[in-house]
Amino acid sequence: MHIKNIFILFILLSTTVIAQKDFTTREYLDDPAWTPREHNVDFKHLLLNISFKPEEKKVIGEVTHTFVTIQKQVDTLFLDAPGIAILSAELDGETINFDIIPSGVVFRFKNPLKWKTQHNLHIHYEATPKKGLYFIGWDDPNNLSRKQIWTQGQGIDNRYWLPMYDEMNDKITSEVYVTFDSKYKVLSNGVLLQQKNDKKSGNTVWHYKMNHPHAPYLIMLGIGEYKIKTITSKGGVKINLWYYPEWENRVEKTYRYSAEMMDFFEKEIGVKYPWENYSQIPVQDFMYGAMENTTATLFGDFLFTDDRALLQREYLSVNAHELAHQWFGDYVTARSDAHHWLQESFATFYNWLIEREYYGQDHFDWNRRMAQINSLNASKKDDKQVMHSQSGSVRHYPKGAFVLHMLRQVVGRDEYNAAIKHYLQKHAYGNVDTEDLLTAFHETLGNSYDWFFEQWIYHGGEPHYKVSYSDVEKNGKKYHQFKVEQTQSVNRLVKLFKMPIKFRVVYKDGSKTDKTVWVENQYQEINIPAQKGKEVDFVLFDVNNNVLKDVTFDKPVEMLKSQALKAENMLDRYDAVKALSNLAVKEKMDLFQEIYNKEKFHAIKSEIVAQMA
Structure with a gap:
């Protein structure tokens, strides 16, 4: 063999090794549904x-x-x-x-x-x-x-x-x-x-x-x-509402806001409803809540409610979920079951947005809290990632929805909406996988969000933060210092997380100081300059719980009392009330009575009743 040929072979082998080293499959846990079926x-x-x-x-x-x-x-x-x-x-x-x-x-x-x-x-x-x-x-x-x-x-x-x-x-x-x-x-x-x-x-x-x-x-x-009632959205979409002839008195309550949902999604998603019309039909003995068949959602008639039944069960959330699927699942469809989250997480997130329109911000935040609790419980069983066919409904539905909420928080609402619009229009009536979504964000915004997808979609688990707070002095200046440690077990499926987290110091005069910091190391210290002459009332880590996480943050009782009464966001107040569960009833009776009379959201009221029982 000539020296020249040996040199060429060396170059080819070196290039192959480098290519293999750089290539990423984006699959960290074997998934039998990773590869689409051949035909x-x-x-x-x-x-x-x-x-x-x-x-x-x-x-x-x-x-x-x-x-x-x-x-x-x-x-x-x-x-x-x-x-x-x-x-x-x-x-x-x-x-x-x-x-x-x-x-x-x-x-x-x-x-x-x-x-x-x-x-x-x-x-x-x-x-x-x-x-x-x-x-x-x-x-x-x-x-x-x-x-x-x-x-x-x-x-x-x-x-x-x-x-x-x-x-x-x-x-x-x-x-x-x-x-x-x-x-x-x-x-x-x-x-x-x-x-x-x-x-x-x-x-x-x-x-x-x-x-x-x-x-x-x-x-x-x-x-x-059946009988059929046809309504039309402001955008011109005909919506056929099917119902049993003897249940005509239930039509208005069951199908309420259907046209408004259509208009909301067209505006929020930025893409017109992609089909010619839309129908909804109740059926007997359905085994699920509903199914997003293209242009024709089928749902269990147990969701067809009158005024009285509406107090216990209603169709609004399911209605919104299945309608969102007309874009996410029907208009664009996952290429294989490994990417099933692209359908269910999106439909769940967008039905949360609808619920926020009609039930308020506290309800939306409580949806996220339930997603947080369920996600953490799922991770006690295994570390499967969102993008896996066997991850289970908790990760495909609420956890994935919370991940989309975080993505929107990271990139900004307008930027998020622009990327989603591009993603849908680029793959209209086609198949998609997770890389298509990631690429859409890069093509639309010019930024790489690999780091976000790697930790929240392609890897599993959630960050566990151990947080402490103290007032310190450095070089003659006073600071409010937070110490943050990530304590989750790190393995091939769970890594350290990188997220922007808002820290807040609230003073007794009602003023506050916010600082958003990228927390990405196993241990970090965050120092917020103290305002001269002001006394701290309470402090918050991750204001309003915008990061899906587990957190340990022990605070003095007086600080928790102030947070429970005065924090701006319901979840921050709820967490403080929950943290006071071990305090003797006589030491919180007056405070809880004041909070109960002031609060409107059911979760805080229920927690107070449970602790006082």
């Missing part, structure tokens, strides 16, 4: 013609899948269809062979399909699904139950009643013809193009069509006896 064709359109024998719980369908091959040679095609009976199949009008296996069906083509060619696969089938599509009340011997048919496709259950590629990483337009008894109304995704009655058969054919692509798991049906 050899790109599905474009789904045309479904469906009818039912409800007493037999049977589905009778014909579906045509239009697809384009994305590999050079495609000689087979697999569709998810567990338990579905495939009666016949044709590719581009010619009969083809197929093999039914437990998980679905494999179609075998006579000749391999060429690369980048479009084809139509037509399938006749029957199914008696145990999942995905539910026949409610048709087997009730006493005829007391409502009679309904409805679907629940998330996570991957539409495959039990409709042979399809049932994954979130492919987007399709869909078109549905439903033939059913004219006594009942039918809802599906998109625009109702036609409602054709056949008096001879007593059936009606309902024709719905989606004009923009969405994920297959979002295809839905809702069938039952």
Whole structure:
């Protein structure tokens, strides 16, 4: 081997080592759902013609899948269809062979399909699904139950009643013809193009069509006896409110603020509602709260409330959550389950914003406190990060929402909104992963927020701060000194955290001094110059609890009493009341009575009652 060749080989090997060293997978805990499912064709359109024998719980369908091959040679095609009976199949009008296996069906083509060619696969089938599509009340011997048919496709259950590629990483337009008894109304995704009655058969054919692509798991049906009230938002979006005929008196209370929510989200998100219309339909025996099917949210009728039931349970929060999903989850959809937080955390955060509009700042802050408590409890079990398919609902919903709140606090509301608008518009009707969100912030604002995503999204855990306070003198000057130590166990999933934290010193004359400091080291001292001649009343670490954390901060009783009575933010007052729990009742009776009479928020009042009982 020549010296020149040896030198070239050395350079190539060195470059490879450097490239491997610099490459980051962003995955610190193995996740089986990290990689999107592979597929050899790109599905474009789904045309479904469906009818039912409800007493037999049977589905009778014909579906045509239009697809384009994305590999050079495609000689087979697999569709998810567990338990579905495939009666016949044709590719581009010619009969083809197929093999039914437990998980679905494999179609075998006579000749391999060429690369980048479009084809139509037509399938006749029957199914008696145990999942995905539910026949409610048709087997009730006493005829007391409502009679309904409805679907629940998330996570991957539409495959039990409709042979399809049932994954979130492919987007399709869909078109549905439903033939059913004219006594009942039918809802599906998109625009109702036609409602054709056949008096001879007593059936009606309902024709719905989606004009923009969405994920297959979002295809839905809702069938039952309903009436519909249509309202229009100020932005011009038609909202169809479905309800049981005998529950007309519940419509206003249940669906209150629906149009206003639409207007709020369009303004706050900065992107117009991305679909032609929006419907909401209650169903009996639903196993969850609600489901954000594209253009058609389906929810449990236990949320359909009258004046009295409204005191205990209402639909507003769920309504806002599912509407937010029309942007976050439907308009842009996670590429794989590892990025599920991009849907649920966003929907949760935005329903918090709606709740703040109608219930106030204290309610919003209490949502964050509940998220904090639940997140810390989850971390006692494991250190899984937000971006992991098996992180659990606490991290995908409230913790992720709190993380988005912190991100907005760090970058600024206007900057956050600009980045989110860019993220949505860039990936409109497409699939996204967490890197797409991070890139959107960089492209919009020019700053790298890798550090934030690394600690809050790609790693797990939360910071645990041990804080102390004292008055000190240095070089003849007096300071209020905070000592902050991060005490969480550091490992490959949990690191030291870097966050801006606001420190506050409140004086007895009512004045205050604030200082925001980036706390990022295991130990830091923060010195705030003392105001001459002023006596400290109380001090705060992380004013209004804007950082998701655990904190130990022992304060004198008199300081806690002042904080409980005078702190500006509800959470800071609540924390002081909570910290006084070990104080004898007689030593806090008068104070608590004053606070109770002054306070309006339920959490503080409840805590006082609990301590005085």
